[in-house]
Amino acid sequence: MGPNPLWLLEDLTNDMNLEKGMKILDMGCGKAITSIFLAKEYDVQVWANDLWIDPTENLERIKQSGVEDRVFPIKAEAHSLPYANGFFDAIISIDAYHYFGTEELYFSWYLQKLVNSGGQLGIVVPGVTKEINNEADLPGKLKNLWTDDLYTFRTYQWWKNHWDKTKHATIDSANTIENSKELWLNSNCDHELLAADEEDLFTFVKLIATKK
Ligand SMILES: C[S@@+](CC[C@H](N)C(=O)[O-])C[C@H]1O[C@@H](n2cnc3c(N)ncnc32)[C@H](O)[C@@H]1O
Numbered sequence: 477m478g479p480n481p482l483w484l485l486e487d488l489t490n491d492m493n494l495e496k497g498m499k500i501l502d503m504g505c506g507k508a509i510t511s512i513f514l515a516k517e518y519d520v521q522v523w524a525n526d527l528w529i530d531p532t533e534n535l536e537r538i539k540q541s542g543v544e545d546r547v548f549p550i551k552a553e554a555h556s557l558p559y560a561n562g563f564f565d566a567i568i569s570i571d572a573y574h575y576f577g578t579e580e581l582y583f584s585w586y587l588q589k590l591v592n593s594g595g596q597l598g599i600v601v602p603g604v605t606k607e608i609n610n611e612a613d614l615p616g617k618l619k620n621l622w623t624d625d626l627y628t629f630r631t632y633q634w635w636k637n638h639w640d641k642t643k644h645a646t647i648d649s650a651n652t653i654e655n656s657k658e659l660w661l662n663s664n665c666d667h668e669l670l671a672a673d674e675e676d677l678f679t680f681v682k683l684i685a686t687k688k
Pocket of ligand 1: 481504507529553554555571573576
């Protein structure tokens with residue numbers, strides 16, 4: 477659904493320690509392509525959690541890929557997830573966490589609770605290379621194309637601080653993904669917006685942390 481989810485996932489998991497048999501939550505998995513990849517590549521169990529995509533449709537894709545014994549499609553809203561605290565060894569999220577996770581309480585009150593101590597949390601979100609707080613911060617050509625949802629795009633420094641200040645996790649790494657712009661341009665996403673981005677504002681942010 478998002479731009480090149482598998483490429484983003486590989487970039488993320490290269491920096492994480494995923495081992496056979498782990499229990500992983502794929503938060504905002506969309507069409508569960510990333511969940512299927514994780515099960516096949518790492519032989520882990522994956523809870524493929526999404527809101528907009530029907531889990532029955534995802535189950536079909538999961539079965540066609542032969543991983544229905546390891547990938548479990550679930551429909552649940554990010555603030556009412558049906559999992560026990562400490563259930564997961566890791567949580568990953570590709571191009572979804574910005575829809576709910578910029579809110580101050582989300583990490584502390586919801587996400588981090590689901591991972592066991594020493595477990596990993598890794599996200600990739602679309603972001604920006606400098607903070608945009610209002611229209612005055614916008615580069616010229618983007619002013620007319622900017623929409624309110626794009627204010628959820630933040631810098632990697634913003635995301636790092638967003639989790640770090642909660643004291644629930646140690647930040648392992650926070651950075652932008654190399655060649656983000658190329659990746660984006662090679663997908664079906666909004667090319668008009670990207671073409672207007674003459675200052676290379678748009679990027680992908682990768683954040684990895686370990687639960688204390
Ligand atoms: C752009 S899609 C990305 C899907 C997939 N991870 C990918 O990279 O192709 C964002 C996903 O976030 C999920 N999402 C957005 N808001 C959500 C919420 N409040 N609770 C759970 N999932 C949510 C949507 O269901 C959607 O599938």
